[in-house]
Amino acid sequence: MDSDELRIGVYVCHCGLNIAAVVDCPDVAKASADLPSVVVSRDYRYMCSDPGQEMIRKDIAEHKLNRVVVAACSPRMHEPTFRKCVENGGINPFLFEMANIREFVSWCHSQNPGEATEKAKDLVAMAVAKARYLQPLDPLMVPVTPTSLVIGGGVAGIHTALDQADMGYKVYLVERSSTIGGKMAALDKTFPTLDCSICILGPKMVEVSQHPNIELLTYSEVTKVEGYIGNFKATVHRYPRYIDEEKCNGCGECAVACPIEVLNTYEEGLGPRKAVHVQFPQAIPMRYTIDRDACIECYKCVDVCREQGRDAIDFSMQPVDVELDVGTITVATGFDLYDPSKVKSYGYGLYPNVVTAMEIERMVNAAGPTFGHVIRPSDRKEPKTVAFVTCVGSRDEKAQIYCSGFCCMYTLKNAVLLKDHFPEMDVYIIFMDMRTNFKGYEEFYRRARDMGIKFIRGHPDEIFGDPETGNLIISVEDLSVGKPLDLEVEMVVLSQAAIPSKGTKELSQVLTVSTDTSGFFMESHPKLKPVDAATDGIYFAGSAQGPKDIPYSVAQASAAASRSARVMSHDEWEIEPITAYIDPEKCISCGICVSKCPYGAITLEEGKPAEVTTAKCHGCGTCVADCPSSAITQQHFTDEQIMAQIEAALAEDPENKILGFLCNWCSYAGADLAGISRHQFPTNLRAIRVMCSGRVKREYVYEAFLKGAGMVMVSGCHFADCHYISGNYNAEKRIKPLFKILERAGITPERLRLEWFSAAEGEYYARITKEMAGLIGDLGKERITEENEKAKPFLERMMKRGDSS
Amino acid sequence: MKPEREEAVRALARHCYQCGVCMGSCPVARVNNGFHPRRLVQEIARGEWDGILTGDAIWLCAQCHLCSAMCPQDVGLSELIVELRNIATEMGVDPPEAYIENMRQISETGRLAQVSTPVVRRRQKLNLDALESAAADEIRKLVEGTRFGRLLSEGE
Numbered sequence: 003m004d005s006d007e008l009r010i011g012v013y014v015c016h017c018g019l020n021i022a023a024v025v026d027c028p029d030v031a032k033a034s035a036d037l038p039s040v041v042v043s044r045d046y047r048y049m050c051s052d053p054g055q056e057m058i059r060k061d062i063a064e065h066k067l068n069r070v071v072v073a074a075c076s077p078r079m080h081e082p083t084f085r086k087c088v089e090n091g092g093i094n095p096f097l098f099e100m101a102n103i104r105e106f107v108s109w110c111h112s113q114n115p116g117e118a119t120e121k122a123k124d125l126v127a128m129a130v131a132k133a134r135y136l137q138p139l140d141p142l143m144v145p146v147t148p149t150s151l152v153i154g155g156g157v158a159g160i161h162t163a164l165d166q167a168d169m170g171y172k173v174y175l176v177e178r179s180s181t182i183g184g185k186m187a188a189l190d191k192t193f194p195t196l197d198c199s200i201c202i203l204g205p206k207m208v209e210v211s212q213h214p215n216i217e218l219l220t221y222s223e224v225t226k227v228e229g230y231i232g233n234f235k236a237t238v239h240r241y242p243r244y245i246d247e248e249k250c251n252g253c254g255e256c257a258v259a260c261p262i263e264v265l266n267t268y269e270e271g272l273g274p275r276k277a278v279h280v281q282f283p284q285a286i287p288m289r290y291t292i293d294r295d296a297c298i299e300c301y302k303c304v305d306v307c308r309e310q311g312r313d314a315i316d317f318s319m320q321p322v323d324v325e326l327d328v329g330t331i332t333v334a335t336g337f338d339l340y341d342p343s344k345v346k347s348y349g350y351g352l353y354p355n356v357v358t359a360m361e362i363e364r365m366v367n368a369a370g371p372t373f374g375h376v377i378r379p380s381d382r383k384e385p386k387t388v389a390f391v392t393c394v395g396s397r398d399e400k401a402q403i404y405c406s407g408f409c410c411m412y413t414l415k416n417a418v419l420l421k422d423h424f425p426e427m428d429v430y431i432i433f434m435d436m437r438t439n440f441k442g443y444e445e446f447y448r449r450a451r452d453m454g455i456k457f458i459r460g461h462p463d464e465i466f467g468d469p470e471t472g473n474l475i476i477s478v479e480d481l482s483v484g485k486p487l488d489l490e491v492e493m494v495v496l497s498q499a500a501i502p503s504k505g506t507k508e509l510s511q512v513l514t515v516s517t518d519t520s521g522f523f524m525e526s527h528p529k530l531k532p533v534d535a536a537t538d539g540i541y542f543a544g545s546a547q548g549p550k551d552i553p554y555s556v557a558q559a560s561a562a563a564s565r566s567a568r569v570m571s572h573d574e575w576e577i578e579p580i581t582a583y584i585d586p587e588k589c590i591s592c593g594i595c596v597s598k599c600p601y602g603a604i605t606l607e608e609g610k611p612a613e614v615t616t617a618k619c620h621g622c623g624t625c626v627a628d629c630p631s632s633a634i635t636q637q638h639f640t641d642e643q644i645m646a647q648i649e650a651a652l653a654e655d656p657e658n659k660i661l662g663f664l665c666n667w668c669s670y671a672g673a674d675l676a677g678i679s680r681h682q683f684p685t686n687l688r689a690i691r692v693m694c695s696g697r698v699k700r701e702y703v704y705e706a707f708l709k710g711a712g713m714v715m716v717s718g719c720h721f722a723d724c725h726y727i728s729g730n731y732n733a734e735k736r737i738k739p740l741f742k743i744l745e746r747a748g749i750t751p752e753r754l755r756l757e758w759f760s761a762a763e764g765e766y767y768a769r770i771t772k773e774m775a776g777l778i779g780d781l782g783k784e785r786i787t788e789e790n791e792k793a794k795p796f797l798e799r800m801m802k803r804g805d806s807s
Numbered sequence: 808m809k810p811e812r813e814e815a816v817r818a819l820a821r822h823c824y825q826c827g828v829c830m831g832s833c834p835v836a837r838v839n840n841g842f843h844p845r846r847l848v849q850e851i852a853r854g855e856w857d858g859i860l861t862g863d864a865i866w867l868c869a870q871c872h873l874c875s876a877m878c879p880q881d882v883g884l885s886e887l888i889v890e891l892r893n894i895a896t897e898m899g900v901d902p903p904e905a906y907i908e909n910m911r912q913i914s915e916t917g918r919l920a921q922v923s924t925p926v927v928r929r930r931q932k933l934n935l936d937a938l939e940s941a942a943a944d945e946i947r948k949l950v951e952g953t954r955f956g957r958l959l960s961e962g963e
Contacts, residue, residue: 399878434824434826460831461826461827463828463873481826481827481845484830
């Protein structure tokens with residue numbers, strides 16, 4: 003194909019009425035026809051449908067198109083679809099560009115069709131401007147290590163590991179605690195069929211320990227992860243057990259000899275354990291651990307272990323770091339339970355007979371600290387009346403705003419167990435809504451009612467303790483009769499909310515993946531990529547991604563195993579060739595790029611130009627923005643392309659516009675979310691997507707104001723959340739001094755914004771866009787034009803300096 | 808009522824999922840069947856203004872703020888009730904006589920209830936200090952500065 007003559011096709015999608023109800027799509031297509039190099043422009047109901055794609059392929063052949071622009075949804079949704087489509091049509095997939103007129107226009111400006119249509123035209127013009135400079139690129143193939151890392155050994159991690167291992171992949175299963183099993187190992191029974199929890203989980207745990215493909219690393223944490231899909235390098239920090247796992251056979255003589263007893267956290271502190279211990283009899287690996295915080299170093303255990311002829315105890319053991327090469331990572335770190343003592347009105351911690359769901363779980367268990375007897379902590383008597391309270395810390399603006407999902411069911415289960423074991427007991431459940439929406443759950447609720455459990459709809463405003471009797475008085479409105487009630491019971495059980503497990507934030511930073519507003523790991527797409535992280539090659543299973551019950555966690559575990567096998571089953575995996583390359587003619591061998599690259603992908607030998615190792619380059623573009631001689635180019639995000647987008651965005655009425663640079667991973671996704679959530683805000687912002695805020699050059703800001711922009715926003719991920727480790731730090735270092743520099747040149751510094759927001763902060767993006775539009779309104783077009791005019795000589799000088807170097 | 812003002816009140820009430828914590832915690836509801844905070848929120852959310860603004864319920868609240876403090880959805884019923892009282896008076900609905908009497912009492916004497924002679928006598932018997940007189944002048948000035956002060960003076 004003749005590459006000298008540009009022939010661009012533009013396709014405006016209606017997305018049914020998702021776009022067309024707000025944006026005048028035929029008008030946008032009509033306006034696009036006048037853009038330079040556009041030879042065909044059309045609008046159609048569903049561009050992503052077969053006929054829509056066929057239309058593009060036909061036009062490529064008929065009109066000899068060599069660039070394609072589709073104005074539709076977010077490129078995070080359908081860019082891969084259309085790349086494939088143009089490739090099938092016979093042109094390089096990287097000669098395609100997308101304009102986001104759904105999430106960025108119709109969904110967030112639905113009250114303002116006129117301005118929305120104008121914005122859509124601008125976004126198409128920007129995409130066409132970029133398309134004119136697009137270059138064909140060859141896909142980059144990277145090798146895949148067919149090995150998996152699973153973080154967290156609860157029921158989800160166990161199932162992911164077993165599925166992957168059965169498929170023939172080597173699996174490292176890392177667990178922070180001294181045994182696998184997680185929360186499920188501490189449960190008595192499971193709903194809705196009342197299987198004994200450890201009886202069904204135990205065999206799976208044994209299977210893990212015996213599987214030839216699984217290497218278990220307990221008492222260990224993942225502290226560092228580098229690399230990318232197919233080629234991760236993880237550092238696992240192994241805490242010392244002070245007992246040699248190879249020599250110990252789990253005989254337990256050491257624990258018999260140990261004189262120190264402390265509260266057993268596995269038993270919710272209701273029973274004792276020794277300083278040298280296993281958490282529970284079915285622990286895997288069945289290897290003892292010395293709790294050095296409790297140990298008095300009497301060495302009785304050492305003596306008895308020697309007598310057994312094992313000599314497994316070693317007090318000189320040190321933590322070790324192990325490095326693992328893996329192709330995929332699955333995060334299955336589970337959840338923690340909310341501490342109800344945070345809300346005084348529930349009385350937990352104030353009155354001994356207010357207990358948690360996990361405490362009653364251990365009491366009901368025949369192998370638990372009370373051997374299956376339910377007793378009141380205050381007087382060890384069996385209570386005759388027990389009330390369960392749901393939504394403790396859930397659905398509460400002051401605690402967790404979300405519904406934890408499984409508490410209704412575990413409350414029913416515990417109530418049924420009590421009623422079953424002690425038929426004479428009066429059992430109450432105080433609930434707001436009863437959520438029993440999966441197979442067999444509603445039937446279980448009916449079973450609970452049939453057993454005579456008393457249900458009171460309402461939520462306690464306060465629980466008082468009677469110091470004489472140890473009884474509790476629950477103040478609650480009985481909603482069904484609309485009257486306040488003081489219910490006296492002998493024991494209260496609180497159904498705590500599920501919260502992100504301790505260390506979730508830290509692990510999210512190690513993996514550079516996002517968490518949502520509730521603190522759980524955030525999936526790539528809530529419906530279509532529910533177990534994928536935004537980072538390729540990382541997957542989620544179980545409650546790490548949000549509260550889940552056992553069946554749901556196991557289903558997700560198998561989903562994560564399958565998603566990761568999709569990668570591990572290949573020798574090579576295709577990644578986007580959006581890497582950087584250095585022009586040896588322009589390079590002055592200053593070495594700045596070497597120090598900025600977070601991946602050590604750039605090397606510099608003395609007297610020679612710097613060089614990028616393409617396989618190591620992740621494509622953030624930070625080196626490009628910091629190169630003083632403009633010698634570095636990022637493919638598919640070149641200076642020419644971005645400058646063309648700036649020019650197109652500010653072609654008309656620039657004083658009224660906000661030029662926004664949005665990083666692909668957090669800010670762009672956050673802005674998408676604002677649209678998906680239908681937040682409404684003014685139409686001023688014109689967004690340019692870059693892979694990382696670190697890619698944004700100062701020259702882009704200068705150029706924007708030279709072209710008359712009302713405002714400029716540079717945005718990226720929150721610090722420590724950067725997808726490229728340090729890109730946003732570099733962006734801050736580069737952009738922050740501009741506030742003063744621009745002020746000196748005569749530009750109100752507030753007209754430049756540096757913003758950090760996550761993929762979960764759509765509402766924040768809507769808010770700051772409103773603020774910025776407000777500032778433009780307050781300053782007024784006249785003042786903005788005046789300021790830009792005044793700064794012009796300075797800005798031109800700065801741009802020239804950028805050119806000449 | 809101005810639509811924006813109506814919307815601001817209803818928007819907060821719409822957060823309510825009818826758990827009844829306001830009702831359970833309300834000290835007035837325990838002694839007065841005519842006051843049902845949870846139902847009041849529902850009526851506000853539905854916009855049943857006639858009953859709300861002309862009825863006694865909004866004047867029965869003791870403004871202890873327990874419901875606002877305990878509400879899991881941050882409805883802020885105490886604050887809503889103040890706004891509804893303002894709206895009602897601005898629309899020309901007079902508060903119940905007893906409420907006006909209470910307020911007049913405060914603005915004149917600085918006390919919600921008069922200290923009766925038997926109370927004074929009993930305090931003496933128990934060797935308690937004599938009650939200090941409330942700073943009625945200051946309180947009057949404060950009341951005069953409020954909308955309610957203007958309402959009182961209009962009534963006179």
